[in-house]
Amino acid sequence: MKEFSFIPLGGANSIGESCSLFEVGNARILVDVGLGFQERPFPNNLISRIDKTLNGLGNLDLVLITHAHRDHLGSILKLMANGYKGYIYSSKITRQLAKYVFDDIISDDLPNREIADLYAHYASYMYQQWHSFDLGDRLDIKDITIWPFNAGHIAGSFGYVIEYDSSSIVITGDASLYPNLSSGIMNFPNVENCELLICDGTAVNKMGTDFLSDEAVVDAVEISLDKGEKVIFPCFALGKDVETLLRLEREIIRRKKSFDIFAAQSTFEVASVIGLGRNLSKMKCKVAELKEITSPGIFVGRVPKQFCTPKSTYYDYLDILPSKKSPISHYFSIGTHLNSAQIELLVDFTKPKRTVFVHTPERDINNSLTLSHFNKEKVNGRKNGKREDV
Template identity: 20%
Template sequence: MKDYFLPLAGADEIGASSYFLKIDGVNILLDCGARKHAKITYPNYHILLEQQLDSFDQLDAILISHAHYDHIGSFYSIAGSAGNVKIFATKTTKELMKLQLIDFERSINVNENEKIRKIKLQQLDKIIGNIIELPLMTTVTIGTCKITLYPAGHMVGACMVGIESKDKKLLYTGDFSFHTIQGINAIKLSGYKPDYLIMNATYGYKYGDSKGFDYKGLNKKIATILKNGDNVLLKSTSIAKEFDLVYALRMMKIGVPIRTDDQSAHILNAFFNLGYDVNQEYMKKDDWNEVRNHQHILISQTEKEGYVNIIVDRYSLHASFAELLNMVYLCMPKAVYVVHAHVQKKVLNFMDDLRDQGRYHGKIIQCHNEVTYELGRSCNEI
């Protein structure tokens, strides 16, 4: 029986990550993302019906790596069409998905009828309720395949997906990073050695480091604004990055009250309910009339009058150029299938480095959207 890998989107682009895998006759969807600022929002799921499946009901499993919209944005569409498919994610990812998807649907359907929106949210709530929470380092069996979620770094709840069939092992990294911060599980593979590595390579075509939160720079900006007598608004448009922000603030010495607006309070409360250490003082409401009449800091997802705004979305914990090489050397697979990368010509890339260093002798395949690859063989071998 032949095994196939088919990127529906998110292969030679960064966004809309969605990858179909047929292994030992088990039909698996790895992530179901979307594009936020593009003419075509969703992956081409119809190609599955044209080439691989008779209906979406034949999907056996959907595996979610983490709760960023470019990995979950089309979840409502495909999961709602797939009947009794088993869906797996970590508990944190499951809890964050509803918040993230509500925000994503609102941003791409700004003129949607309120009644339709309400019905969709009810349906979304039901589908998310069907997600099976799979703890990290725990194995579940689907058909003849054993599936294990490994810590990925990157953001809270993020995981890599290990799939072991009768005769091969595979690892899908999703977005990952060897570096980590408070509250995020660092990468841990516990000796798992895949034959095939499907690797997200955000920084694969340029030298770039995984960017950490610039605590000192942010602290200096806040101090300057407060010294001038102004109020500060810290704007984050990402749910996960808002979590990073509250950890950053805890490390700083700030002499004014910090509060959140209703939307940000809802997000931080979700993290608190998941057991993360979030300062409850930030979400207080009973003293707001007093606080707003004095100098203060507000955490919000939208800009507001009366504040000096600082956008804090620069944070991006992805594997650096060097970390991509390290992942290959750590796994030493028979083949690396490269996805989640802007393919740029005439730019030094990590695949050239792999060849030049001479330490890795397996296949390196830059994948492309809507091209089917037989695992172990390649029509696009680099």
């Protein structure tokens, strides 16, 4: 195996702004170009880090996107605006869901109308350059081959295998083995000679036992409704709203109940993009006029007036929900990241020479050294920008 480099450019030792550069043979591949949750596209230091490291964006061969969350793809627009003219690849669903992230960025996060118009123009160029591939497809570029596997994080989420000289690099992206109804579970990639596993480390120290069952959540919903309270399910991450609706629906049917459930219009659009619209249309479900809400959430009961006001109020409203008044958390616990036991299974299966956790606060990486089955040498966090030659 010839040398390759892995250079985390963003989100390696934190959650947000995910971006990893791989230099393999003659190819330079970027996996994810995220935007931090608190950040705005102006300024965007990530793009200058990418530019500087590559010595010009013209030296970049390909951008791979793992899934449609802001912290994994929110900065592509800025990359295009700075002159990237190559291709972007992801699953078809990710490409379709990306629209919700970018519509949000263009309408809310840009300094003025003129710049918003300019970015709408970059967005149409971006979609032109954005292609999708399916599970089972292989993409040859220069002297490497790339293929995707289901990461189980949200609908359409992919992890990637980069093959080169009969060796491989596995990149999980955000990955999950929880049996979510909308995304299925992660499919471990069958690889030869895994030189490097870049693993989602979000829940590296968690065992996943702190999840509330769907039944317990719906019990809490019923109790709150009986008391005349309203219950809201805030779902900040795209795709989790649909998962929440599906679970709520399943439990409501089981109990032969019927609640009025209100959801943002975009929740239903997302459901139809991921092929679950029919399930939702069969629900006893009313779609509220919640056009201002672009971060989709759902709630049960009467639509409060506050909801028909700007988005900022929505966030205020979330803060005063029954979860604060009552000690019981009303949240469905949707597992969307691998816990430590599941990571051990993945490591056993892929047998990597090295494992690097990304998407992980630094303190968690240090603590992860206590995990029983990991060889200490395998577990390393990498500072953003620190080159790892293998």
